[in-house]
Amino acid sequence: MSAPYTLVLLRHGQSTWNQQNLFTGWVDVRLSEQGTTEAARAGVLLKDADLLPDVLHTSLLSRAIQTANLALEEADRMWIPVKRSWRLNERHYGGLQGLDKAATQAKFGQEQFMLWRRSYDTPPPVLDDSSEFSQAHDPRYADLGPDLPRTECLKDVVERMLPYWQSDIAPDLRAGKTVLVTAHGNSLRALVKHLDGISDADIAELNIPTGIPLVYQLGEDLMPLGPGQYLDPEAAAAGAAAVAAQGNKK
Numbered sequence: 066m067s068a069p070y071t072l073v074l075l076r077h078g079q080s081t082w083n084q085q086n087l088f089t090g091w092v093d094v095r096l097s098e099q100g101t102t103e104a105a106r107a108g109v110l111l112k113d114a115d116l117l118p119d120v121l122h123t124s125l126l127s128r129a130i131q132t133a134n135l136a137l138e139e140a141d142r143m144w145i146p147v148k149r150s151w152r153l154n155e156r157h158y159g160g161l162q163g164l165d166k167a168a169t170q171a172k173f174g175q176e177q178f179m180l181w182r183r184s185y186d187t188p189p190p191v192l193d194d195s196s197e198f199s200q201a202h203d204p205r206y207a208d209l210g211p212d213l214p215r216t217e218c219l220k221d222v223v224e225r226m227l228p229y230w231q232s233d234i235a236p237d238l239r240a241g242k243t244v245l246v247t248a249h250g251n252s253l254r255a256l257v258k259h260l261d262g263i264s265d266a267d268i269a270e271l272n273i274p275t276g277i278p279l280v281y282q283l284g285e286d287l288m289p290l291g292p293g294q295y296l297d298p299e300a301a302a303a304g305a306a307a308v309a310a311q312g313n314k315k
């Protein structure tokens with residue numbers, strides 16, 4: 066098949082921990098009620114735009130899987146093939162997993178908080194394997210061995226996500242399939258950084274809203290032919306602003 070190729074990125078709907086304003090990372094929390102509504106609406110938006118996915122790629126985290134299921138049910142595409150990979154997981158938030166974002170900002174100050182949250186190459190402290198928020202003993206990651214992260218910065222996410230983009234997503238795009246990738250705020254920031262050529266400094270400003278499909282048309286080189294388009298731009302702008310403000314939430 067020849068270009069343009071169609072790629073749809075979808076961050077999971079609001080999770081219970083997004084709702085409670087907690088750092089989540091690899092902790093496997095589910096969608097909130099609002100999140101299930103957002104996920105189903107994402108499917109309606111896809112259907113209304115006549116963007117019917119032929120193949121789905123998700124992370125191994127339940128909130129992304131639930132989101133894809135709900136969206137594909139609305140779009141009547143539950144039957145499409147699925148591949149899941151830890152490489153699409155949220156950024157591992159290390160020792161911040163399970164902590165309240167506003168309390169963390171109050172305790173460490175805004176500068177340190179933003180460094181951990183949005184700098185490109187400063188990872189949070191390592192999470193100990195004995196923590197209740199650790200994934201060291203989670204069977205879904207049993208084959209990862211030394212690849213299992215205990216903290217990650219966005220640079221680490223780019224480095225573990227891009228090989229999957231090349232090996233698994235790119236061939237589906239080149240085969241002419243409409244590809245849906247259902248993932249997370251920071252794994253999608255990593256992918257958008259690659260696609261839009263955003264600098265290490267400027268990526269700090271990018272926030273991805275929950276539950277709104279972001280559509281790219283890609284050329285032969287699998288780079289965008291134009292800017293990505295949210296299917297509901299107004300809701301996307303409001304959602305991104307809400308994500309940006311999470312440290313200030315009471």
Ligand SMILES: O=C(O)[C@@H](CO)OP(=O)(O)O
Pocket residue numbers: 083087088089090091155156158182250251308311
């Ligand atoms: O907590 C997290 O895992 C992420 C996404 O919800 O948060 P942040 O936007 O602060 O990187």
